[in-house]
């Protein structure tokens with residue numbers, strides 16, 4: 001008799017077409033491998049040497065204003081440029097190149113150097129959400145894809161602990177959104193309903209993988225999660241893009257974020273590292289076509305596995321074959337569910 005908590009199996013990622021190997025019986029193996037160093041967690045509210053703090057001068061020589069809420073500036077080292085020449089035609093199918101044009105920006109979430117999203121006030125988190133939505137609305141007039149993301153924690157390669165995120169806007173869809181576009185379109189074509197709208201309703205019915213929810217939002221460990229504590233944040237109604245969210249929905253999203261990220265921090269009593277980002281319907285010239293197959297959502301990909309210092313490595317089989325996990329999505333969800341909505345730093349513990 002198949003038991004998903006005992007027996008190896010593969011799960012299908014309906015959103016991007018990948019498969020992953022689930023090996024729950026491996027949970028008991030010992031760990032003698034690498035232990036990450038914990039970054040110091042005693043930052044000052046203002047750091048005179050931080051490039052992102054208000055009033056400080058960045059590497060470019062520009063000075064940040066004395067901003068009081070969120071602050072957006074053009075990335076001084078942009079990965080994509082506003083104008084780039086088109087590579088020469090494709091003389092051979094094995095050597096293809098494509099032009100890419102766009103803009104990169106940095107968003108400081110708060111003037112306080114020592115905060116992170118879960119430690120911010122709800123109104124300030126809502127301010128970040130509004131900034132994300134405004135940036136998508138503005139850059140989306142020109143660009144087909146606006147990637148809003150946050151890379152958090154030294155273990156994720158984040159260069160600066162000041163609370164911040166980034167935006168890359170570009171003329172066409174990058175790989176991951178392009179995969180999701182195909183899968184969402186195929187589902188919509190077959191069933192006449194958006195894939196992620198059906199998915200959230202099925203997850204609500206099954207009630208096995210939901211970490212937190214409210215009237216407008218659901219945060220869950222997806223059935224096909226690859227990272228140990230990966231989550232997906234989904235609206236309960238069909239919403240194409242961040243700017244389409246109502247004021248009420250933004251307020252309620254701030255609350256879902258605070259609850260989810262507080263649980264993440266509480267899991268190993270550490271400021272939980274992750275990469276997160278938003279996916280919504282394409283913008284720019286995509287406004288000319290019906291994008292009803294898309295549903296707005298945020299992905300959270302945290303690397304930690306067992307403790308504040310032991311992370312999951314995506315190596316070996318993951319690199320050469322397919323993603324693999326030991327802890328099931330349901331077990332990860334249960335652990336997150338059992339945690340408090342009160343941040344451990346406020347707990348006196």
Ligand code: H2U
Nearest residue numbers: 051058059060075076077151158159160
């Ligand atoms: P991380 O969040 O991945 O560490 O990136 C920080 C970004 O901030 C990075 O893309 C930019 C870097 O180019 N940056 C500036 O634009 N100006 C600076 O003075 C420092 C960092």
Ligand code: ZN
Nearest residue numbers: 050053113162
């Ligand atoms: Zn700072």
